[in-house]
Structures are given as structure tokens and as C-alpha cells.
Amino acid sequence: MKVKICGISDIETARAAVEYGADAIGFIFAQSKRKITKEKAKEIVAQLPKDVLKVGVxxxxxxxxIEDIANQVGLTHIQLHGDEKDDFCQSLSLPVIKGFSIRNIASLQAIDKFTCEYILLDGPKGKYSGGNGLAFDWSIIPPTAFGGKRVILAGGLNEENILPAILEVNPDMVDVSSGVETDGVKDLNKIKTFITMAKGAN
Structure with a gap:
């Protein structure tokens, strides 16, 4: 099971996450309490192994x-979490992860219109488009959903629910931000536990 740790804002946390087994590191360039500057993100990316995905949100x-930040920072993937259409996704120079806020079965219908590298299933929108720590009902995801598209599961994941979430949805990757924080700050112990449990689900 691949794991993405999102909302990283310092090199120490990024290095630790990779050491614990993270496959992808997410940097948030949208409005968020975890927003990072492109200068800081570039510093962190320069210290990460080449095989780790560097995702800009x-x-x-x-x-x-988007293209300017991706180029300057050294991103490998672009994650879009707004109202972007498939033609916009296709116009970008890097592989795209398209995020969808899932409330009910009807929320899944738009996904068929997209042909990006990954689709990301997130919880309902709160104050921000993502990273709100809200889960959705995983049981609404059909076993053979989305025509073979690669799926990233996000939204309210933590060390307590990551195993049942993986068993229910069987995603290609899981994505966590607030679920590995303590008082709004990334917690290295929680990151290590989450990654260990997610990868143990295999």
C-alpha cells in the first residue's frame, strides 16, 4: 500500500516521513492552514529521494x-482539488491527481469524465477543499468502480481507521494530513504508526 503524507511544511517532517516509508509528500499551495511557499517547498524537495512523489495541491x-510553481519547486505530480474540468487536467505538463469530495453515491458520477493518472476520493468539503479530517461512507464505493482508474483514498483517515478503510475500498494509495497531527502540527509518532499500519494492510 502506497502512502502520501500531505500538508508537509518543514524538512525534518518530510525526511522522517520518507524514512518511515512514505511514497509521496504533499505540499499545499492553496488556501489552508498548511499552505507553504514555493521557496520553502523547493528547499524540502531538494532533500527528498528521486523516487518519492512530490505533489503540489x-x-x-x-x-x-501551477506550471510556474511546479517547475520552480520540482514537483512530479499536480493535485487539483477544485472545480477543474478534465480538459484542464489534460493541458498540464505533469501527471494529475484529481480530488473529489464525496458526500453520497451521486458524488461519484463526475469521476467517469476524468482521465487523469489518479483520482482522489476525499471527505466532504469543510472550511477548505481538503484536509478537513472528514471521512465519507466507504461502503458506497463499488468493488469495480471507476473503470480501472488508480484510486487514492483520503478524508478523515488515521491510525484507528486506516485498516478498515483499506479493506473496504482497496485503494492504490492512502493520503493523510490532519490524521497524523497533534494540535494542528505533524506528529512524527503518528506518521510512523500510520505508515506502518497502512503498509501492513497488504
Missing amino acids: FVNEVKEV
């Missing part, structure tokens, strides 16, 4: 800004 951003 954007919400309804213009293409020129």
Missing part, C-alpha cells in the same frame, strides 16, 4: 501559476 488556480 492547488484549488481553482490558473494554469500559468
